[in-house]
Amino acid sequence: MRQPSSRNSATAYLVWSVGLAVYFLAVFHRSSLAVAGLAAAERFDITAAQLSTFTMLQLVVYAGMQIPVGLLIDRFGARAVMITGTAIMALAQAGFALAESYPTALVARVFVGLGDAMTFTAVLRQVNEWFTPRRIPVVTQLTGVVGQTGALVAALPMTWALSHLGWTRAYGVAAVLGVVMTVVAAVVLHDTPEVRSLRGPRLSWSLVRDGITRSWAEPGTRTGFWVHFTTQFSGTALSMLWGYPFLVRAEHLSETTAGVLLTVMVLATISAGPVVGSVVARHPWYRSTIAMGVATAIALSWTVVLAWPGDAPLWMLVVLVVMAGLGGPASMIGFDLGRSSNPSERLSTATGIINQGGFLASLLLVVAIGLVLDWRTPGASTAYTPEAFRWAMSCQYVLWALGITMIWRNRRRARALLLEQDPDAKRHMTGLG
CATH class of the missing domain: 1.20.1250.20 (MFS general substrate transporter like domains)
Structure with a gap:
C-alpha cells in the first residue's frame, strides 16, 4: 500500500520537476520552428503553404496520438513513455538539423510531433501518482502553464542560434539538449513512490x-x-x-x-x-x-x-x-x-x-x-x-x-x-x- 508520506514529499517534487522539464523541452521543440520560418523557406525552397504544413502536421500527429499514448502509459508506465518520447524528439531534431530536402524535413517534424505527444499525458499521470487529490489540481495547473513557457523561451535562443550558429548547429544543439534530458529522466523518474517502472496488463485489441x-x-x-x-x-x-x-x-x-x-x-x-x-x-x-x-x-x-x-x-x-x-x-x-x-x-x-x-x-x-x-x-x-x-x-x-x-x-x-x-x-x- 502507498505510504501517505510519499505523496507531496521532497522526492515527489523532484520527480515532478524532472517531468516538468521534459514537458518544457517538448514545448521548446514544438515551437522551435516558429522563429525559423524564413530560414526554412530558404533552406528547403518551399512556399508559404508548404511551410504552414510543418505546424499543421505536428498538431494533427499530436492530437491523433493522444489515445494511443494514453493506452501505452496505462500499459508501460509514464516513465518509459516519457523517456521514449524525449529520445524520439532528440533524434527528430537531429534529423531536422541535417535535412536538406522538404520531404525529409517534413518526416522529421512528424516525429517531433510524435515525441511531443508522449510527454504531457505522462507528466499528468505522474502528478496523479505522486500528489494527494487536494494538491493535484494546483500542480496540474502549474504543469500546464510552466510547460507552455517553453514556447516563449524557444524564441530568443533559437533566433540567436540560427543567426550565429546556422541551421544545422542550431537544431543540433536542440537535439543535444534532448539527449541530456533523456538521460536525466531515465535516472530520476519513477512511476510511483513504490515502483520505478510500473507495468499494466498486456495490450490486446x-x-x-x-x-x-x-x-x-x-x-x-x-x-x-x-x-x-x-x-x-x-x-x-x-x-x-x-x-x-x-x-x-x-x-x-x-x-x-x-x-x-x-x-x-x-x-x-x-x-x-x-x-x-x-x-x-x-x-x-x-x-x-x-x-x-x-x-x-x-x-x-x-x-x-x-x-x-x-x-x-x-x-x-x-x-x-x-x-x-x-x-x-x-x-x-x-x-x-x-x-x-x-x-x-x-x-x-x-x-x-x-x-x-x-x-x-x-x-x-x-x-x-x-x-x-x-x-x-x-x-x-x-x-x-x-x-x-x-x-x-x-x-x-x-x-x-x-x-x-x-x-x-x-x-x-x-x-x-x-x-x-x-x-x-x-x-x-x-x-x-
Missing part, C-alpha cells in the same frame, strides 16, 4: 477497445473532453496563427503592439493557472461551472470587439487577450474531471481522450478562419479586410454553442452518477463539509 469504451462511457470523461474543447481553441488559434494578422489587419495595430498583446495573453495564462487550480481544489463540485463561465467571458469579449464600430480601443483588446489567455487554465479543468471519474488503470486513456478535445477544436477553427477569409476576400489572399476577419472570427460561436451545450448535458449525468454513489458528495465537494 479487446482490452484496448474496452479501455477506450469504458473511459468514454464515464460522464466525467465526456464532460472533461468538452471542457477542454470549449475553453482552449480561442487562445490557441490566436497564439498559433491568426492573432497577429487579426490585430494588425482588422484592428490596425502596429506590429510591435500586436506582439505585446500576444505576450500579455501568455502572461495571463501563466498568472491565472495557479489561481484556477486553487479554486478547483477547494470547490470541485463547480469545476464545469467555472469552465463554462470562462468560455462565456471569452465569447462576450469577442462579441464586444467584433461588434465595435471601427477599431476596438486598446483597453478592450487587452481585455480580449486576457480572457482568451484564461482559456488555457480553464481547459486543464477537463483533466481533473477525468481524474476523479476513472480508476487508475485507465486514467491515462481518459486523459488522452480529453486532451484531444481542445486540439480538435483548434484545428477546426484555424482551418475555418482561413477558408472564410479566402471566401470573403476573393482574389486577394493576403489583403484580408476587417469585415472578412469579423466573419471569420465569428466561426468561434458555433464551437462555443456546441461545447457549452455538451458540457451542460454531460455534467448532469456525471453529477447524478456521483450523487447515486455518494449522496453527500455535493456537500463535501463545495467546501462545506
Whole structure:
C-alpha cells in the first residue's frame, strides 16, 4: 500500500520537476520552428503553404496520438513513455538539423510531433501518482502553464542560434539538449513512490477497445473532453496563427503592439493557472461551472470587439487577450474531471481522450478562419479586410454553442452518477463539509 508520506514529499517534487522539464523541452521543440520560418523557406525552397504544413502536421500527429499514448502509459508506465518520447524528439531534431530536402524535413517534424505527444499525458499521470487529490489540481495547473513557457523561451535562443550558429548547429544543439534530458529522466523518474517502472496488463485489441469504451462511457470523461474543447481553441488559434494578422489587419495595430498583446495573453495564462487550480481544489463540485463561465467571458469579449464600430480601443483588446489567455487554465479543468471519474488503470486513456478535445477544436477553427477569409476576400489572399476577419472570427460561436451545450448535458449525468454513489458528495465537494 502507498505510504501517505510519499505523496507531496521532497522526492515527489523532484520527480515532478524532472517531468516538468521534459514537458518544457517538448514545448521548446514544438515551437522551435516558429522563429525559423524564413530560414526554412530558404533552406528547403518551399512556399508559404508548404511551410504552414510543418505546424499543421505536428498538431494533427499530436492530437491523433493522444489515445494511443494514453493506452501505452496505462500499459508501460509514464516513465518509459516519457523517456521514449524525449529520445524520439532528440533524434527528430537531429534529423531536422541535417535535412536538406522538404520531404525529409517534413518526416522529421512528424516525429517531433510524435515525441511531443508522449510527454504531457505522462507528466499528468505522474502528478496523479505522486500528489494527494487536494494538491493535484494546483500542480496540474502549474504543469500546464510552466510547460507552455517553453514556447516563449524557444524564441530568443533559437533566433540567436540560427543567426550565429546556422541551421544545422542550431537544431543540433536542440537535439543535444534532448539527449541530456533523456538521460536525466531515465535516472530520476519513477512511476510511483513504490515502483520505478510500473507495468499494466498486456495490450490486446479487446482490452484496448474496452479501455477506450469504458473511459468514454464515464460522464466525467465526456464532460472533461468538452471542457477542454470549449475553453482552449480561442487562445490557441490566436497564439498559433491568426492573432497577429487579426490585430494588425482588422484592428490596425502596429506590429510591435500586436506582439505585446500576444505576450500579455501568455502572461495571463501563466498568472491565472495557479489561481484556477486553487479554486478547483477547494470547490470541485463547480469545476464545469467555472469552465463554462470562462468560455462565456471569452465569447462576450469577442462579441464586444467584433461588434465595435471601427477599431476596438486598446483597453478592450487587452481585455480580449486576457480572457482568451484564461482559456488555457480553464481547459486543464477537463483533466481533473477525468481524474476523479476513472480508476487508475485507465486514467491515462481518459486523459488522452480529453486532451484531444481542445486540439480538435483548434484545428477546426484555424482551418475555418482561413477558408472564410479566402471566401470573403476573393482574389486577394493576403489583403484580408476587417469585415472578412469579423466573419471569420465569428466561426468561434458555433464551437462555443456546441461545447457549452455538451458540457451542460454531460455534467448532469456525471453529477447524478456521483450523487447515486455518494449522496453527500455535493456537500463535501463545495467546501462545506
